[in-house]
Amino acid sequence: MVYKSPNKGMTVIVKTVTRLTLAFILIYGIYIGMTGGVSPGGGFTGGVILALAFVHIMLAFGKEAALRKLRANTLRMVMGPAAFIFLLGVATGRVPEEIGAICEMVIVGTGLFAIFIALVLASKSDRNSE
Amino acid sequence: MTPQALVPYMIFVPLAAAFLIPPFGKKFKRAGDAIPCAASVCVTTLGLYLASSVALSKVLVHKPYGWQAPFGTAFVVDGLSGIFLVAMNIVALVVAVYSIGYLNTYTDRWKFSSLFMLMLAGINGVLISGDIFTLYVFLEIAAISGYFLVAFGIAPDGLEAAFKYAVMGALASVFVLLGIALIYAHTSTLSIAGIASVISVGQQTDVLKFATVLLLVAFSIKAALVPFHAWLPYAYSSAPAPISAMLAGVSTKVLGIYTIMRIFFVMFEMTPQVSMVLIALGVASMVVASILAFVQVDIKRLFAYSSISQIGYVALGLGVGTPLAVFGALFHLLNHSAFKPLLFLASGAITRLTGTRNLGKIRGVMKDSPVTGTATLVGSLSICGIPPLGGFWSKLIIILACIQAGRPVLALVAVVVSVLTLAYYFRSITQVIFGKSVIRGQREGAVTVSMAIAMVTLVIISASMAILLLPNTGNAVLKEAVSVILNGKSYSAMVAGVLK
Numbered sequence: 001m002v003y004k005s006p007n008k009g010m011t012v013i014v015k016t017v018t019r020l021t022l023a024f025i026l027i028y029g030i031y032i033g034m035t036g037g038v039s040p041g042g043g044f045t046g047g048v049i050l051a052l053a054f055v056h057i058m059l060a061f062g063k064e065a066a067l068r069k070l071r072a073n074t075l076r077m078v079m080g081p082a083a084f085i086f087l088l089g090v091a092t093g094r095v096p097e098e099i100g101a102i103c104e105m106v107i108v109g110t111g112l113f114a115i116f117i118a119l120v121l122a123s124k125s126d127r128n129s130e
Numbered sequence: 131m132t133p134q135a136l137v138p139y140m141i142f143v144p145l146a147a148a149f150l151i152p153p154f155g156k157k158f159k160r161a162g163d164a165i166p167c168a169a170s171v172c173v174t175t176l177g178l179y180l181a182s183s184v185a186l187s188k189v190l191v192h193k194p195y196g197w198q199a200p201f202g203t204a205f206v207v208d209g210l211s212g213i214f215l216v217a218m219n220i221v222a223l224v225v226a227v228y229s230i231g232y233l234n235t236y237t238d239r240w241k242f243s244s245l246f247m248l249m250l251a252g253i254n255g256v257l258i259s260g261d262i263f264t265l266y267v268f269l270e271i272a273a274i275s276g277y278f279l280v281a282f283g284i285a286p287d288g289l290e291a292a293f294k295y296a297v298m299g300a301l302a303s304v305f306v307l308l309g310i311a312l313i314y315a316h317t318s319t320l321s322i323a324g325i326a327s328v329i330s331v332g333q334q335t336d337v338l339k340f341a342t343v344l345l346l347v348a349f350s351i352k353a354a355l356v357p358f359h360a361w362l363p364y365a366y367s368s369a370p371a372p373i374s375a376m377l378a379g380v381s382t383k384v385l386g387i388y389t390i391m392r393i394f395f396v397m398f399e400m401t402p403q404v405s406m407v408l409i410a411l412g413v414a415s416m417v418v419a420s421i422l423a424f425v426q427v428d429i430k431r432l433f434a435y436s437s438i439s440q441i442g443y444v445a446l447g448l449g450v451g452t453p454l455a456v457f458g459a460l461f462h463l464l465n466h467s468a469f470k471p472l473l474f475l476a477s478g479a480i481t482r483l484t485g486t487r488n489l490g491k492i493r494g495v496m497k498d499s500p501v502t503g504t505a506t507l508v509g510s511l512s513i514c515g516i517p518p519l520g521g522f523w524s525k526l527i528i529i530l531a532c533i534q535a536g537r538p539v540l541a542l543v544a545v546v547v548s549v550l551t552l553a554y555y556f557r558s559i560t561q562v563i564f565g566k567s568v569i570r571g572q573r574e575g576a577v578t579v580s581m582a583i584a585m586v587t588l589v590i591i592s593a594s595m596a597i598l599l600l601p602n603t604g605n606a607v608l609k610e611a612v613s614v615i616l617n618g619k620s621y622s623a624m625v626a627g628v629l630k
Binding site for chain 1: 138139142145146149150151152153156
């Protein structure tokens with residue numbers, strides 16, 4: 001289990017809280033993503049929350065742990081098709097609204113997480129792993 | 131499907147290609163080459179079809195999701211965007227074919243293909259958008275993928291150039307956005323046709339004048355007219371050759387000149403002040419850039435400065451503003467988007483042949499690679515204005531139009547700059563093509579089949595551009611675009627009528 005590396009990331013308090021809240025953040029993100037219309041929410045907001053869940057792992061456990069959970073390769077493989085299905089929905093209007101919302105969530109979530117990864121990898125000092 | 135319903139596919143097809151390349155491009159190398167070419171062929175065919183439908187029905191309007199006129203967005207194709215759609219997508223197709231061979235020394239080519247398709251989607255989006263905010267969004271898509279593509283080689287000079295381009299481009303984008311915000315605050319609509327009808331009722335207020343200045347500066351940065359040209363020589367010379375060709379042939383034309391035509395001629399009424407500014411920018415670009423071109427030692431920088439100078443001709447023609455001058459400007463723009471990509475593609479082949487961009491060291495390309503030599507020769511002859519080629523006719527029309535409009539000084543400047551162009555091309559390029567060969571770089575397989583096909587295609591196109599002057603064929607197409615530029619109000623009325 002990736003969480004068992006005591007030297008990396010932040011203190012044990014943060015790690016424990018992250019471990020406990022992670023599932024709730026993910027569920028909340030999906031809930032926000034799937035609602036919309038009359039209530040606050042929508043694919044974009046939900047995607048942001050999903051991305052924040054992984055950013056949370058990265059801050060608490062270090063970038064290796066987060067990248068082991070969700071590899072850059074996976075991001076690429078998921079993001080392209082999701083964007084394609086979303087575009088198909090825009091073009092034809094035949095894709096159900098729920099699937100469109102899920103795709104938007106995936107696009108925004110993977111996109112934001114990819115940007116965060118890029119910023120972390122591009123930073124000079126390697127603070128996360130110390 | 132009706133032609134109207136097909137209009138947004140000009141954006142959907144390249145976008146879909148851009149999204150499909152990442153999952154497949156890394157595993158299947160061929161997919162990363164085949165998908166952009168296939169998408170470009172589709173879009174070019176579609177562009178030709180739309181342009182031919184425009185010839186029948188004057189204007190095609192697509193309203194997505196049935197939103198009504200002042201609130202919803204609309205995609206519009208008219209004579210002006212039709213001719214641009216065809217020309218720009220043909221250039222993009224040629225560049226896509228060229229990059230199959232050119233990029234075989236690069237890693238991560240799927241990233242290039244994906245960004246290239248995003249750029250094409252942005253370009254087509256700018257051309258078909260019927261409201262200024264959609265135009266801004268697609269302008270940003272095209273510009274941002276451009277910044278990344280300039281840096282694609284990850285050489286230090288490429289990264290520096292991309293940074294300069296990104297800073298200047300971001301400044302221009304902020305100006306565009308501020309200008310759009312002011313116009314929206316003033317007119318309460320974003321649709322180009324709607325704004326045109328609102329403004330024609332009211333007077334020119336200070337807010338609109340300020341917005342005009344902002345937009346004029348922003349689009350001059352995008353078109354790299356002289357006081358705003360600083361990013362261009364860096365970006366063109368350091369980018370990979372296909373991207374230099376794409377920026378020179380498509381990006382500056384659409385993001386700079388087409389938007390100037392659309393905003394200042396069709397949306398706003400052309401005022402004497404704006405036309406004076408356009409003439410001043412045009413003359414400055416022509417003169418300054420062709421003098422600076424004399425001292426260049428880098429072949430791609432030479433082409434970059436000559437590109438600025440030729441765009442100056444277009445701005446001059448638009449500024450003079452008589453029907454003949456606008457016709458000449460449009461024709462020169464189309465010529466330039468045929469022969470400048472040709473020169474940049476040839477410069478890429480030359481760089482691979484000799485391993486250098488230094489004009490003093492490249493000699494005798496014609497003997498080592500006849501295709502590349504011919505391409506450089508035809509491109510240079512056309513840009514210098516040697517009679518049978520397109521460049522001669524368009525410069526002649528612009529000069530005649532200046533005389534006809536009672537501005538002999540401008541005509542004189544145009545003639546002098548034309549001579550200067552001939553002089554610096556003669557001085558720099560003659561040895562490159564015909565000199566004694568002293569080759570050092572990789573010789574075997576430097577010019578691949580796909581690169582040769584692309585260059586030959588552009589040679590044929592730029593040699594036959596004069597067809598557009600023949601009456602009843604190409605001439606009618608150009609005349610239609612000119613009438614859109616000159617009779618902006620009637621265009622707006624027509625679009626507004628369809629939107630109602």
